[in-house]
Amino acid sequence: xxxxxxxxxxxxxxxxxxxxxxxxxxxFYLDAFWLRIGLFSMAAAxxxxxxxxxxxxAGQLSLGHAFFLAVGAYGYAWLAGEPGxxxxxxxxxxxxxxxxxxxxxxxxxxAARVKxxxxxxxxxxxxxxxxxxxxxxxxxxxxxxxxxxxxxxxGGFTFAESEPELTVLGVPFxxxxxxxxxxxALFAFTWFSARGLLRGRPGRALAALRDSETAAAVMxxxxxxxxxxxxxVSSMYxxxxxxxxxxxxxxxxxxxxxxxxSVDYLAMxxxxxxxxxxxxxAGAVFVTALPLLMTRYAxxxxxVAAPGSTEGTVGPTxxxxxxxxxxxxxxxxxxPDGLHGxxxxxxxxxxxxxxxxxxxxxxxxxxPEPAAAARSKEHTP
Numbered sequence: 001x002x003x004x005x006x007x008x009x010x011x012x013x014x015x016x017x018x019x020x021x022x023x024x025x026x027x028f029y030l031d032a033f034w035l036r037i038g039l040f041s042m043a044a045a046x047x048x049x050x051x052x053x054x055x056x057x058a059g060q061l062s063l064g065h066a067f068f069l070a071v072g073a074y075g076y077a078w079l080a081g082e083p084g085x086x087x088x089x090x091x092x093x094x095x096x097x098x099x100x101x102x103x104x105x106x107x108x109x110x111a112a113r114v115k116x117x118x119x120x121x122x123x124x125x126x127x128x129x130x131x132x133x134x135x136x137x138x139x140x141x142x143x144x145x146x147x148x149x150x151x152x153x154x155g156g157f158t159f160a161e162s163e164p165e166l167t168v169l170g171v172p173f174x175x176x177x178x179x180x181x182x183x184x185a186l187f188a189f190t191w192f193s194a195r196g197l198l199r200g201r202p203g204r205a206l207a208a209l210r211d212s213e214t215a216a217a218v219m220x221x222x223x224x225x226x227x228x229x230x231x232x233v234s235s236m237y238x239x240x241x242x243x244x245x246x247x248x249x250x251x252x253x254x255x256x257x258x259x260x261x262s263v264d265y266l267a268m269x270x271x272x273x274x275x276x277x278x279x280x281x282a283g284a285v286f287v288t289a290l291p292l293l294m295t296r297y298a299x300x301x302x303x304v305a306a307p308g309s310t311e312g313t314v315g316p317t318x319x320x321x322x323x324x325x326x327x328x329x330x331x332x333x334x335x336p337d338g339l340h341g342x343x344x345x346x347x348x349x350x351x352x353x354x355x356x357x358x359x360x361x362x363x364x365x366x367x368p369e370p371a372a373a374a375r376s377k378e379h380t381p
Contacts, residue, residue: 050237056275059210064123070257072242100239108228134254146253273338291320
C-alpha cells in the first residue's frame with residue numbers, strides 16, 4: 001500500500017504536466033477566434049469556481065454574481081486608466097480583485113443572516129443596483145457607452161499588441177496569444193487554490209453548513225463567520241474573472257453585466273455539478289462556447305438566423321440559451337451531480353472493466369474417509 005501511493009501521485013503529476021503542455025499549444029496552431037473562446041471560457045471558469053464554492057459547497061443561493069464581475073472589470077478599467085488614478089496595471093488588477101472582495105464583505109452581514117431564496121432575492125437587488133450605478137456614474141464607468149480597458153503590463157511585458165512585435169517559434173504573438181498564457185496562469189491559481197480550500201478544514205466546515213447548520217454549529221463551526229467568508233471568497237474569484245474579461249474584451253459596457261449573466265453562471269455550476277471545481281470548469285466551457293460557436297456557424301444550421309440577416313426563426317444566442325436550458329432540465333432529471341458526476345461514473349466503470357476479475361479461492365479437497373472409520377462412526381453411540 002505504501003508503494004502504491006507514491007506511484008499514484010507520480011501518475012497524477014505526470015497527467016497534470018501533460019495537460020499543461022497541451023494547453024500551451026493552442027496559440028501556436030489556432031486562430032484568434034478559437035483563442036477568444038478559450039479566453040472567455042477561462043474567465044467564466046474562474047467566476048464559476050467561485051460561485052460553486054458559494055452555492056455548491058456552502059449552500060448559499062446567489063443571483064448577484066454579475067455585480068461582482070462588474071466591480072472587478074470596472075475597478076481595473078478605472079484604477080489603471082484615464083480618467084482615474086492611473087495606477088500600474090498589475091497593481092490596479094490586484095486592487096480590483098480586493099475591491100470585489102470588499103464589496104462582498106459589505107454584503108456579507110446579509111449573507112450571514114439570510115439564506116435560501118431570500119438570499120437569492122437580496123443578491124438580485126445587487127444586479128439592478130449595480131446596473132443603475134454603471135449607467136449613471138459617467139465619470140467612473142463611462143455611462144452607457146462604457147470605457148476602454150488599458151492593457152496589462154508585468155515587468156515591461158505587455159499583454160497586448162505592442163512594438164516591437166513578439167514572435168515565438170515563428171508565430172507572431174498578438175494580444176490573444178499573450179492573454180492566453182495569462183488566462184492559463186490565473187485559471188491554474190484558481191483551480192489549485194479552490195481545491196486546496198475544499199480539501200482543508202474550511203471546505204469541510206462549508207460542506208457541514210450546507211448539510212445542516214444545526215449540526216455544524218454543534219460541531220463548533222461558526223456559522224455566521226463561515227457564511228460571510230464564503231461570500232467574500234466567491235466575490236474575489238468573480239472580481240478576478242471580471243479583470244480577465246475586461247482584458248479580453250478591451251472595453252466594458254454596462255449591458256453585459258446584467259441579470260442574464262448571473263443566470264448563465266448558475267447554469268454553469270448546475271450543468272457542471274454543484275460543489276465541484278472540475279464540474280464548474282466544464283459547465284463554464286459549455287455555456288460560454290456554445291453561443292459563440294452557434295454565431296459562427298449560424299449560416300450552416302437549420303432554423304437559425306445568421307447575424308445581421310432576417311432568415312431563420314431565432315438568433316444563435318437565443319438557440320444557445322434554449323439548448324443549455326434543456327441541458328439543465330436533463331441534468332436535474334437524470335444526472336443531479338452534473339457533468340462531473342457523469343465523468344466520474346464513466347471513469348469508475350472503465351476501471352472496473354480494465355481490472356481483472358478476482359480469482360475464486362482455492363481450497364484443498366477433503367480426502368474421503370476410509371470405509372472402516374465411517375462404519376465405526378455409525379456404530380458410535
